[in-house]
Amino acid sequence: MGLFSKTRIAKFWGAGDSQICCSGVDCEDNEFTTYNHPNMRSEGHVATFSISSGDDAQGLFIHVHYTGHWSFAVSPSNVDIDELPDWEITREWGTVNSHSETLSIECPKAAKASVVERVVEE
Structure with a gap:
């Protein structure tokens, strides 16, 4: 990425047993906990985030x-x-927390991230 880059790096990682952290991208929050977010649950498929660039495609x-x-x-x-x-997309293990993958995504500077309603397993 150059000095006047049109991209930025969004990073996601887990913390403890109930928190997902997000940095580098506009997001509704930087720390999401399974205790107080209505679209998250505590284990298994915890959540689905969406990163959108403003281009629906x-x-x-x-x-x-x-x-x-x-x-x-x-x-x-x-x-x-x-x-x-x-x-x-870059995946690393244990770089932020020893029990978490760190997912890095070089996305457009205008991209935004949010937790979306997940598919419920029946």
Whole structure:
């Protein structure tokens, strides 16, 4: 990324057994807890975040999982498009917390992240 880059790095990681942290992107909050967010639960598939660039055809869902360790999965947010956006995605283990993956996404500077209603398992 250059000095006048049109992108920024969004980072997601888990903390403790109930918190998801977000930095580097406009988000409704930087720390989300499973105790007080209506679209989150405490284990298994904990939450789904959406990163949107303002272009409806381009975006990501980030699926957050907790099984004693935090991990993340990504998918396109538009069901009509099968490819991920052309955003660099980096996964590291234990760089912020020893029990969590750190997911880094180089996304457009105008991108915003939020927790969205997740698919409920039946």
